[in-house]
Each structure stands twice: as C-alpha cells, then as structure tokens.
Amino acid sequence: KNQVEQSPQSLIILEGKNCTLQCNYTVSPFSNLRWYKQDTGRGPVSLTIMTFSENTKSNGRYTATLDADTKQSSLHITASQLSDSASYICVVRRGGNFGNEKLTFGTGTRLTIIP
C-alpha cells in the first residue's frame, strides 16, 4: 500500500534553534517528493521538490534531503523564526501517467516556534 508517514506529529522549539522533520514513504514506483508549508487558515505552499537523482535541495533556511534507497526524506530548518510556525506536509508522487491521483500526502508535522 502506498503510504507516507511523517514524524514527529508535532514539535515545539525555541526561536533561533534548528529542527529536522522526517518523512518515510512506501510509494512505488517513485517519481518525486515535495515538501509543503501550510500556515493556519491557508493552503499549502511548495517549499522544495526532489526527484530520484537529487540528494539535497535548499530553499533559504529550508534544506530537504532524500535517500531513495531507504525511502526517507527530511526537512531541516535552520535558525527558526516565528513565521516558521506551520504544518509541514510531505507529498510523494507515484510514477506513471501524470494525474494527481498519483499523489500521496502525509498527515503533516505541526511545528510551533516559541520566542
């Protein structure tokens, strides 16, 4: 069964600290993996997308890694800011024809940054 599991479910850290969010998937065949940030009351916004051949991709203070062998991805946030408080969702696309029914979403990690 195609699944995406994220951990932890929730995380609270102090402003300025770093943190790492995890995503494990069993989706096959793999096409790509994307991390989204969803602020409260808003729709998800794409942070990074990674394909099979990419190990690391950065977007400002966000760095995503992908290990296609172990089917794991992580999102590292450096020097956290209050505006990083949000839910972070990992999404994996199955290979094959290009339709959004091929997407499997994780349930997200709720990150709270406290001053």
Added chain:
Amino acid sequence: KAGVTQTPRYLIKTRGQQVTLSCSPISGHRSVSWYQQTPGQGLQFLFEYFSETQRNKGNFPGRFSGRQFSNSRSEMNVSTLELGDSALYLCASSTRDRNTDTQYFGPGTRLTVL
C-alpha cells in the same frame, strides 16, 4: 498575478443538505484539483479537471461531484451531507506541465456539517 481563490471561506450546513463550493484558478492554469483535508487523514484527492473534463477521481462516494467551466473555474458539489464531510476543502490549480509539476493551492473552504 492573482492566486487561487475559493468561495465561500466558511460554510455551516446540516445533515442531508447539499453544498456547492467554487474555485477560481490562477489565470492561464487549466488544471484544477480538489482535496479534502481532515486532521486525521491529511489531504485526500477528490478529483482533477482539465479543459472541462474530469481526468482523475479519488476514492470518494458519488455524493461528491464537480465540474469545470470553459474559463477553467471549477465547482464542487456534495449532496446529502454527512457529519463526516466536515473538513477543509482545498482546490489547487496548475498548468499540468509534467516538467514543473507545481500546484498552487487556494485558502480552502471550511465546511462544518451539524
């Protein structure tokens, strides 16, 4: 360029009623997908429309239906509402370009069924 807009933002209905949600995609985007988001299940794919045709459908009952108009605007309808239909309904638009594969989400419609 204006983002994806959804109306209404909030809706309260009672069991058995029906509801219609609307989504206006980013200008130039011809693909619109709908998702249901609940705390326990995360985002679940409902259906995708492209050029007024439903291209793909998720595992939802027939009470959930949709359509797309010639200007790419889309509507989603849920008939005979159940308590379990309470959720945030998100739509996302894209160019459906395999190379970019980026969806842009609207803010969602929060549906509460009493």
